[in-house]
Amino acid sequence: MVTSTAEGTSQGRGATAPRLWGGLGAFLHRHWYAYAMVIPVVVVVGVIVLIPLLQNIYFSFTNINDSTIANPVLDRPARYEVVGLDNYGNVLSGDPSYGDFYDILVRTLLWTFGSVVFHYLFGLVLAVMLNRTLKGRGLYRVLLILPWAVPAFVSAFAWRYLFNADYGLFNAGLRGIGVADPPTWLGQSNLAMFAVIVVNIWLGVPFTMVALLGGLQSIPNELYEAAEIDGATPWQRFANVTLPGLRSVSATVILLGVIWTFNVFSVIFLITGTNNPNTRILITYAFERFFSGSTRDYAIAATYGVLTLSMLLVFTTIYLRVLRRQGEEAW
Amino acid sequence: MQRSTFRIVVAAGAAIGLAALAGCGGSSTPAESDSGTVVFWDTSGPDETPVFSRIAQDCAQKGGYKVQVEQVPFAQAKNNFKTAAQGGQGPDVLRTDVGWVAELAKLGLLADLSDTDAAKDTGDYNSLAVASTKYDGKTYGVPQVIDTMGLYYNKKLLNAAGVAPPKTYDEIKAASAKLGGDKTIFINPGSYYALPFIYSAGADLVDPATKKITVSSPKAVEGLQAAKGLLDAKAARTSLDSANAYNNIEAAFKAGEVAMIVNGPWAYSGYLKAPSFSDKASLGVTAVPGPTGPGKAPQGGHDYTIRQGTKAKPSSLKFIQCMSSTESQVEVSKSLGLIPTRKTALDNADAKASGGVAAFGPLLDSNTQARPSVPEYSALIDGGGPLAPSYLALLGGTKDAKAAADEAAQAFGPLLPGYTSG
Numbered sequence: 045m046v047t048s049t050a051e052g053t054s055q056g057r058g059a060t061a062p063r064l065w066g067g068l069g070a071f072l073h074r075h076w077y078a079y080a081m082v083i084p085v086v087v088v089v090g091v092i093v094l095i096p097l098l099q100n101i102y103f104s105f106t107n108i109n110d111s112t113i114a115n116p117v118l119d120r121p122a123r124y125e126v127v128g129l130d131n132y133g134n135v136l137s138g139d140p141s142y143g144d145f146y147d148i149l150v151r152t153l154l155w156t157f158g159s160v161v162f163h164y165l166f167g168l169v170l171a172v173m174l175n176r177t178l179k180g181r182g183l184y185r186v187l188l189i190l191p192w193a194v195p196a197f198v199s200a201f202a203w204r205y206l207f208n209a210d211y212g213l214f215n216a217g218l219r220g221i222g223v224a225d226p227p228t229w230l231g232q233s234n235l236a237m238f239a240v241i242v243v244n245i246w247l248g249v250p251f252t253m254v255a256l257l258g259g260l261q262s263i264p265n266e267l268y269e270a271a272e273i274d275g276a277t278p279w280q281r282f283a284n285v286t287l288p289g290l291r292s293v294s295a296t297v298i299l300l301g302v303i304w305t306f307n308v309f310s311v312i313f314l315i316t317g318t319n320n321p322n323t324r325i326l327i328t329y330a331f332e333r334f335f336s337g338s339t340r341d342y343a344i345a346a347t348y349g350v351l352t353l354s355m356l357l358v359f360t361t362i363y364l365r366v367l368r369r370q371g372e373e374a375w
Numbered sequence: 376m377q378r379s380t381f382r383i384v385v386a387a388g389a390a391i392g393l394a395a396l397a398g399c400g401g402s403s404t405p406a407e408s409d410s411g412t413v414v415f416w417d418t419s420g421p422d423e424t425p426v427f428s429r430i431a432q433d434c435a436q437k438g439g440y441k442v443q444v445e446q447v448p449f450a451q452a453k454n455n456f457k458t459a460a461q462g463g464q465g466p467d468v469l470r471t472d473v474g475w476v477a478e479l480a481k482l483g484l485l486a487d488l489s490d491t492d493a494a495k496d497t498g499d500y501n502s503l504a505v506a507s508t509k510y511d512g513k514t515y516g517v518p519q520v521i522d523t524m525g526l527y528y529n530k531k532l533l534n535a536a537g538v539a540p541p542k543t544y545d546e547i548k549a550a551s552a553k554l555g556g557d558k559t560i561f562i563n564p565g566s567y568y569a570l571p572f573i574y575s576a577g578a579d580l581v582d583p584a585t586k587k588i589t590v591s592s593p594k595a596v597e598g599l600q601a602a603k604g605l606l607d608a609k610a611a612r613t614s615l616d617s618a619n620a621y622n623n624i625e626a627a628f629k630a631g632e633v634a635m636i637v638n639g640p641w642a643y644s645g646y647l648k649a650p651s652f653s654d655k656a657s658l659g660v661t662a663v664p665g666p667t668g669p670g671k672a673p674q675g676g677h678d679y680t681i682r683q684g685t686k687a688k689p690s691s692l693k694f695i696q697c698m699s700s701t702e703s704q705v706e707v708s709k710s711l712g713l714i715p716t717r718k719t720a721l722d723n724a725d726a727k728a729s730g731g732v733a734a735f736g737p738l739l740d741s742n743t744q745a746r747p748s749v750p751e752y753s754a755l756i757d758g759g760g761p762l763a764p765s766y767l768a769l770l771g772g773t774k775d776a777k778a779a780a781d782e783a784a785q786a787f788g789p790l791l792p793g794y795t796s797g
Contacts, residue, residue: 317618
């Protein structure tokens with residue numbers, strides 16, 4: 045009904061909104077079936093992602109904590125109030141009592157790119173090796189996928205024992221070859237960051253490998269044959285056939301890798317706990333603020349959450365734009 | 376086309392949001408009723424929990440209600456309880472560290488027991504233990520056990536080296552020449568274990584009377600430096616690997632790799648199970664060392680508290696009174712060597728004969744200092760709290776005592792509203 049009246053008055057001030065609604069009506073009329081099919085997804089995403097996200101953004105502008113939160117069970121009304129940009133000011137000032145933001149940011153970047161670069165390198169090497177026909181290929185594939193099949197917490201605990209400074213296997217080995225004072229891997233130094241990155245690389249390589257292996261198998265064999273006939277060396281074939289053929293898979297793998305690794309919480313939490321400043325990344329610090337302290341500081345945790353999300357959004361946008369400029373669609 | 380899609384998503388999201396908000400509104404408070412089943416979160420260690428479960432089941436049988444004992448690791452219990460209780464879930468009864476009572480009570484998560492029998496019958500209890508159940512003049516719990524820390528030593532190793540249990544830091548350094556350097560004492564890098572060094576120097580983390588953060592005061596720094604001094608003198612070792620530290624220390628002491636450690640009575644029954652202490656007499660306990668003589672350790676212990684919002688309050692009340700009865704406490708002391716909070720239990724011959732009570736009981740009078748009644752105090756010394764990384768940095772040598780203490784003081788600031796550094 046609105047549609048028909050709107051169409052007549054399309055000229056002049058204030059006409060933009062009715063016209064849009066009119067367009068929407070026609071649009072819905074044409075595609076109602078598709079939208080009906082999509083509604084369950086929209087509802088689920090709305091309930092489990094969108095609402096918590098909006099709530100999180102709102103909380104980052106308040107002074108909410110567990111003594112000001114409303115509690116229907118205890119008949120206590122909410123007592124938190126909006127404090128504007130105070131939380132962002134405190135966090136972004138780099139004040140150590142709000143987590144030394146820039147230090148944590150550097151560690152997060154180190155953690156993310158250290159992990160993703162090696163995920164990709166090792167994954168690529170293993171995928172290329174497994175892509176040829178060799179004896180027992182099935183067995184190798186199963187063995188290489190194993191780290192992924194083992195629950196992450198089991199692997200994390202196993203690594204924690206391996207890295208144990210006093211009774212761990214690594215230090216036992218080092219003592220065995222004559223190192224008198226082997227390092228405290230998970231202690232108060234950057235070695236702890238190194239150790240957790242090693243574990244994360246170990247955990248993440250199988251996924252990259254499988255994804256790249258899929259990409260390799262989709263490269264037509266004729267290209268290699270043609271290259272061989274043209275007299276291309278193995279390296280040339282790799283650089284000019286394999287790598288370009290993998291580009292779209294690589295783009296997705298790297299994008300997902302960065303986003304996931306940026307937000308990996310379990311590995312650090314399980315190996316060095318949440319209170320080692322040397323392995324603090326944005327997401328573990330948000331957890332610390334949320335769960336420790338006599339009053340849990342939900343507001344600062346939410347602020348860290350929003351900052352993390354914003355950084356990932358900026359990264360993703362730039363990354364996709366660069367890819368598009370190179371003529372690739374990641375998805 | 377993309378814009379209209381976006382509009383639909385936003386509109387749908389908003390509609391769902393409103394619906395969800397409307398759904399949250401109408402919860403009502405149920406009338407006080409009793410479900411007859413008490414869920415009890417036991418936070419004791421693996422050596423202790425079988426005994427507590429057994430007593431709990433006995434109590435349930437006698438009292439005519441059901442008890443469901445759930446073991447929750449001590450390190451996670453406070454957080455789990457907070458999360459659960461905020462949402463009206465969780466146990467009916469929690470074994471609560473004395474440091475948590477004020478914090479949880481301040482948040483309104485514990486039931487006020489001031490008007491019940493549990494608050495009236497306190498004459499028999501140790502007064503320090505009773506004080507731990509109170510916050511802001513109200514009673515929130517019943518004392519379970521009281522504890523302090525002492526210096527555990529391996530008598531066989533000390534006798535073989537011909538040294539007496541040390542009373543001062545200098546005596547530890549002297550003894551280390553005969554005990555094999557850093558095999559003398561294993562310093563626990565946990566922040567709770569930093570407290571004896573600070574208390575023995577006559578300092579504390581905070582001073583509630585003047586509302587000052589005192590962890591960086593000269594005396595406290597001196598105390599922290601004493602810990603580092605033992606490491607520097609190669610008379611002690613530590614484990615900076617904080618995730619593995621507690622287990623490594625236990626393993627080293629049980630295996631006889633180190634001669635001494637500082638710990639509380641909760642560890643007593645575990646040590647006796649180790650082969651090197653198969654002869655009970657080779658496990659010795661004395662006061663923690665201090666700068667000039669025996670030092671002071673923090674008073675600890677546990678209380679039974681009831682969750683605010685429980686659906687089984689009358690049964691829970693019966694349960695915690697039964698769990699802390701003289702009979703139950705004697706049983707706990709006999710089996711585990713934990714120190715009872717009731718005077719009648721402490722006077723019981725069976726309890727007195729238990730090694731743990733005999734060892735730690737005397738330390739409670741002269742070598743124990745109560746922690747200040749500040750709700751935020753336990754958050755300062757929690758595993759996830761701000762003292763832990765500073766203390767580790769000191770022990771690891773990345774910061775000197777003053778710098779580590781200053782860093783801790785700064786991190787305390789946001790947790791202690793109204794306090795100033797000084």
